[in-house]
Amino acid sequence: MVMVIALRALRFCYGSNLLARESLLYKDRWEQRRGQHLVVKEGLGMQETVDKCGLGWFLPKFRWTTRRLVPPHSDNMLVGNVLMHAEYKRRWRAVKDLRDVFVRFNQATGWFQQHCVLQHPRLLRTWLEYLHVLCLEQFDADVWAAMLKHMFLDEGVATPLHIVTGNKMRFSVVSKLLLEFLFLWDDELERAGWGVKPFRLILQKSFEFVES
Template identity: 55%
Template sequence: MLVGNLLMHKQYKRRWRAVKDLRDVYIRFNQAEAWYDLYGVDQNPGLLGKWLEYLHALNLEQFDSDVWKAMLKANKRRPELTPEGIQRNSQVAFCHQDMKELFVVDGMVCSPHFVTGNKMRFEKVGDLLKFLFLWDEEKRLGWGDKPYRTILRKSFELIERRLGRRRADRWLSEFLHLVRLTHWILPYPSNAAFITATKTSNGQGLKGRMMWFSAVYTHPSIVELPFKSVPSALYKVLWNAQRQILGSGSSGERMLWGTSQLISACRAQGILIHGLEEEREYWVVGKRSVGLKGFQPLWEKGLPPKLKMMKKIRDKSLDELDELMVEFTRIQGEGDESIGNQGVTNNNNEGEVGERSDVRHRRSIREVFMRHIGSNGGRSSQSSENIGTPTASGSGSVFMPSESVD
């Protein structure tokens, strides 16, 4: 009966894209979970740090991907992106400097539309991040099961199951801190839309636009308030941190940061992790009053930091990610212990022996990984049914992380 139903075909295709996106990131997540046992990650602090960093990067990358796909979908209904912007294929830094020429209205290239009104639902970044990322009973129609939300919850439950609730809470706090440090512009959501749109009125000449939240940092020891010009707190903090690491003679190019390195460098400059190291929220919406005219949007100057791990994993196949984990294991000096226990020759030697060892490493990873996803009938077969509605782990995990991750 459904063979000739073109409407059903269209709906199936639309749903399949979402299922495929979730399937792809879920496979990489399962791969990372298999690494934990294969390499004895918990036995080496350095390797554990890399594994947790990989999970941070995996989740950040999926969030960026989902935001970009939502932008393209919104653009089909209400064209707003420039042709050049569409071709960027998600390679966008979420800041004003990189997004200021991404949009076009009435033939004029313009900045994103920032929310600045008196009745904003979110005034603080922490409240916005809770709604965007964390799981609770509140409805999010059409976007509550987006891949980035599902995989973040899975990551939290995995870390809680392996390392305990306290370490999972800390990982999640660090993740939300990394979002703050690397995303100075965030989508402005509602219960019915991942990226809310402004009102449309042909009579008044109003065209619907995507709504964005400009996040600025306002600690009084770093920022002079009230703002008299474009905020530059993060720009200065990152510039000082990079200069201390690379030296005064470093070039103006942005360095690639490790996640713990970035967090530590910002901490040294006074930017602490909200909810973990400081009580008050200093990340707020960027706006200033202009009297009776309302508010004027503000945004952070410059470009946010780039993460080294995200560059390493971008567009990589499963085999290439296996090789990356082999590299991490080798660097951390675990070649003999964690790989040797699997019956694989240590690859510290050069030449032919090293090449054979690399092949065995990859084969061992893939075999363990395929057994892992193939157990209990095969997890991969659940992609179109259960993957969008994750359940709590058997470790007693509740759905809402503790208050320390606000």
């Protein structure tokens, strides 16, 4: 959705289009009646800063650290813009697919703030369980990807299934040391091949968010 907004804004950087006609960029918040209901619509409110300063920029509706729109602005912008809704409809499979671990993590942090999770013990337990499952699912995905890479490739060449053997394994049994190697982080222990796996990155992000 952020990319759609960026592309809609891009054409105003290189042409003489009238910004006031692009509600998504120009207006802040307005209402429109649909039957018996009032629908709230939102834009990025550049009119406000243009009127005050002569220069236009987006109102603070983004969380720039995650490059996401802050709820509930995203829902109101989607409802308020027919062209963006059509773009969403055309890409519904990609939008619907939340398996990407970082998208799901950002979604979880949004839930935490939107639903005041910290104030409701039952919600908090469910939310923490969701983060646990998120990290473990990604761990499974990363392990399978590593297995497939080594079991079906030999020096980069596709081969039939084969078993990789050797006597230089760092860990020969499942132990506390193996769990620390996989799931904890420190500056002293080198984790060649595993240090930057997605499951470790999302685990650390989850830990830091819970800690904060």
